[in-house]
Structures are given as structure tokens and as C-alpha cells.
Amino acid sequence: MSQVAPPAARDAEPPEGHDTTWRDGLVRAPESARRRLAAAASAALPGAARWTAVIGAGVVVYAVFLALQGASPFAVLRAMAVSAAGSQTAIAETLVRATPLLLAALAVAVPARAGLFNIGGEGQLLMGAVSAMGAARLLDGALPPPLSLIALALAGVAGGALWALVVGVLRVFSSTSEAISSLLLNYVAGLVLTWLVFGPWKDPGSLGQAYSRSLEGPERLPILWGHRFHLGVLIALAVAVGVWLLLRQTSWGFQLRIVGGNPEAARRAGLRVGELHLGALLLGGALAGLGGMVELAGVEARLRPDMLFGFGFVGFLASWLARHHALKAVAAAVVLGAIAVGGNGLKLASGLSGSAVNILMAVLLLAVLGWAPGRSR
């Protein structure tokens, strides 16, 4: 919801030039007020206990749902836990699954700091994967190992950013709601992917099913452990720390938060709101694009029509679970990645479709959005 800055911040006259201390005051004042509110709200139940209660309630609702489906909730939840975290391989699988989710979550978190809703993570992920494959086809193995991967990553970043650029330009120059336009572009991106794998990029050897050629040797992210744990997991982690630093420690990050907190005050303070909005969306798209490239070069190897289906939405959920905090997003992505991987266990234990785990994610998010302590936008 719209946040109310305390009167002191709202009525402050813009100072001469960009005075950082004033800017800090503007940023921190609403935050401390919010914190005080949150503290008052959770006085009845301390934060950690309330969080546990909220998550627990979500799980209970889901357990009841499973029981109604004729499955044994305990057996199913246990099987889910085992398949997501029961062995080293399982944990590695969870982390691998969490990787594109984390990057998609960051793609939501950065614009959210500026008060924008990027719901286009899905399309930006896909365009990242498509661009990376495009780069691989263009280069055709011309570059030596580390360079080829860097080229693919840059292409992925550019593809995602380009897709977000459309959203940003529409937002800044014609006030088109970024939530709506990014959402619509997801479907267009899906069609671009479908066109490529059924048409010009179709692997002649793919017969009935449609997919592109496979990335080979030096175009793949190296596997670091076991069969699946690839370098991309660590890259995503490093990127999350980088985004956290960017938002926390740089003047750009501060400016984003001012714009997100009170665009009118930011405008009066002489901040270029349009540029900041555009920058936030571009960075978001770039992060999701990298996510698409990482999933392609680390896991999928080839483009197929339904790859990454739903990842953008789960990334959106992860960002909201983490309250758009870059480091907390790591934890959120791992939790949702674990639930997604737990779908395998659920299928085996209950015979229900693996997509039933999406219901658990949605229920948990509803519980958190509605009942977690210190809720804010």
C-alpha cells in the first residue's frame, strides 16, 4: 500500500544541491517510523514467534488440503522434506533450483525498491535464455572456454534488459502501468521462444518434439559437485551480495529508496525519477536475463517450449517473501526452491500431480502477505 512519510520528511523543502545527510534523513525517517509501528504491532507476539505461527498456519492449511485429497499429510510433507533436503544430492538439487528463482526474485526486488512492480520476470528470464542461445549460435564455438561463457552471460543480461527496457520506456514516457505491460510481455516472450524452437532454431534431430541445438562443452557452466551443482549457483549468490551492496551502500541505491518511498518528495529534491525508474527496471531485467542464461547453460542446455514455466512468478513470490531484501531473497529462493523440488516427493508419496506444490507456495505467501509481522509494501 502507499506508504505515509512522516510530515517532517514530506514537507521538507529541497535543499541546495544534493545533501546526503538530508537524503539520509528522508530515507530513514519513514523506515524508523515503520519499525516503531511494527514493534507496536508485534508487541503481543515477538517477531520470530509470529513468523513461525504464520508459516505454521500456512502449512497446516496445506496439510488439511492434502488430507481432503485423500493423501496422508504427514507422509507427504515428510516425503517432500526428504526429496528437497534428505541427502547431499537433494540439497544440491534444491540449490540448483533456487538459482534462477533467486535471480528472478532480485529482478522484482530492485524495481520494488523504487516503488515499481516488475511482474515480467518470466518473460525476462526467457529472453535471457533465448539471447544466450542466440549468442552461442552466432559464435559457434569461436571463442575459448571462459570467454564463450562470458559472451553468453552478457547476451543473457542484454536480452533480459532489453525486454525490461520496453516496460521502462512505456512507464516513463507514457505512464503505462509497468505491472500490466510487463505481465503482457510474458506471453509475447513465450511466443518468441515457441517460434524459435519450432521454427528457425529447431534442432533437425529433434523429430517430434521441438527443441534447439544443445550447448556444448565450453558453452556450458562447469559442474562443481555431483551431477547438477553448477557454477551458476555461486554466481547467483555473488550477484545477490552485489545487489545488496548496491542498494545499501551506493548513492544510487539510496536514491532508489527515496523514489520508492515518496516520489513527489524525490522529484522536489531534484532527483531524476524517470531515469531512476528506468534504471531500476533495466537492472531488474538484466538480473532475470542472467537467470535465464544460467538455467540454460547450467541445467537445460537447450531451449524447449515450456522451459522456465512459472519461474518468474515463483521469483516474484520469493521477493515478496523476502520483503525485497537482496540477502533475505537468498533464503526465500532456497525455501521456495526446496518446495518446488519437494514436488517430486509429493508425487511419489501421494500420486497427486507435482504442481500441487504450487498451492503450498501460494498459501504460504498469502499467509505471509496477510499476517506476517511488520508488513509493509
Place this chain on the structure above:
Amino acid sequence: MLLEAVLTGAVRGGTSILYAALGEVVAERSGVINLGTEGCMLSGALAAYIVGVRTGNPWAGAAAGLAAGALLALVFAGVVIGRRANQLAVGLVVSFLGLGLTSLFGQAYVGQGVEAFSRVPVPLLADLPLVGTVLFQHDPLTYLSFVAAPAVWWMLFRTKTGLRVRAAGERPEVLDAFGISAARVRCAAVVAGGALAGLGGAQLSTAFALNWSENMTVGRGFVAVALVIFAAWHPLRAVGGAYLFAGALALQLQLQARGVDVNRYLLESLPYLTVLVILAVMSRHRLHHGPEALAKVFDG
């Protein structure tokens, strides 16, 4: 004739979106944007399909679709209005919930035949050239939508209920001062909107596509939300928007059927791009004409 086929397809295919857009007009007029419309449509489509298959009565299916859409909207309203959570985020989560629930429960019904709504040509009118084919050779739910759009307009602008709904979207505090709970009015508007979206879903699965497949709405609910902005929160203008989107869909099918050599996927993305371009052209300052409480949601 290409024109006739495209226009007919626009009406037949646009009906589901029209219902969803009408529902969203009601919700947004009360100050709530419901991105869960996509989920409401999906659950309506599946509920109508399941009941249609089980009972063999499409009208029972339509009622089930209505109820399913309303039920999911109630979940949305509970969290957004009852708990004051973020509308856009909760809406998307509710759509995700709808997608999850329908892909789970719908699995058994993929490829099953349903007792569908049949087309009922209107006597005399159906024989008119062009107009007859385009407007009067449809299923009952499509005819019902011809009535629904003006009915929603009349409800919003000519009744006390409508006044309350609009007041909730413009000046909730005034409504509260009169002793009418704005929260309750919004809740009712959102649930009614979800019911309409559910009915739209029912039309999609039991009168238009005549089958069930996972995620079969492919964004129609989100498009409906976009069309409401395009329609400037006006129920009658929503008709044009819905038919425009579906017309682009129908044009693509017709061109393909006629073997016109245009890229199929480009054509398939045309409906989404059309909506996007129109929004971009018309959007400037649009939001400021909408219900005031909505602007707060969009401006974050």
C-alpha cells in the same frame, strides 16, 4: 468472407474476456484492482467443465463457474481488504493459486468431452446479412453478455448500490462517515467481479473451446485487467476492448486457415501487442481519470 469470420470470432471469443473485464470494472470502481482475475477465470473454467461433465447440464456448469470465481475472489478480498495486504501482490498470488488448483484438479479432465452449450440462432435476426452471423448465432452465455454489459452500466451509474461502489473507490471516508462500511462494499464488489470472471471462464471452457487444458486462459484474465484501464473503467467501452482482443485472435486463426504466409507466432502475439500499444498510446494521464483509490495502488 474474412470480415464476417473475424467479427464472429471476435464476439464468440471475446465473451469470456468481456465477462472478466465487466467484473474487473466493478471491482476497480470500488477501489480494488484484482490481478487474481486470471485465477478466477481459470477456476471458473474448470469448475464449469467438471460440473458440465458430471451432470451433463451446461447451465449447472455455468453456475459452478460463477461460484468458483466468487470463492477465489473472496480469498483475495479477505487478505487484501481484511488484512490490508498489497493488492497487486496478493492478486498475483491468487492467480498462481488458481493455476495450481486447476492444474491439480483438472488433470483428470484433460481430453474428456463435455456437454457443451449449443449455438442457438435467434429467429429472424440470425438471417440478417453479416449482422445475423456476427451477433445472433451464438451460445446463450454470449447473448447473456449482451445484456450483462448494459446491466453493469445501469447498476454502477443508476442505482444506489452503484453509487456506493463508486463512492468506495473515490471517497471511502465519506462512505464510512455515512455509516456504510467501505470495506464491506469493496468486498462485495470484488466477489461479484470474481463471479463474473468465473462465468467468463465457464463460457471459455463450455461454450468456446469445448475442452479443458492446463492454463487454458493464457493471460485472458490479465488482459481483462488491462482492458479496464483502456476502457477508462466504463462497462460499455469494455465491450469494444474485449472484442478487439478477440478479433486479433480470430484474425490470426482465419489467416492461418486461409494459408496466408505470415509468421504464426507473430500473429499469435498480436492480441497482446495490440492491447499493449493501445494502452501505451492512451495511458498518459489515464490513471488520473480513474477511481482515486486506484491511483494510489498504481503509484505505489
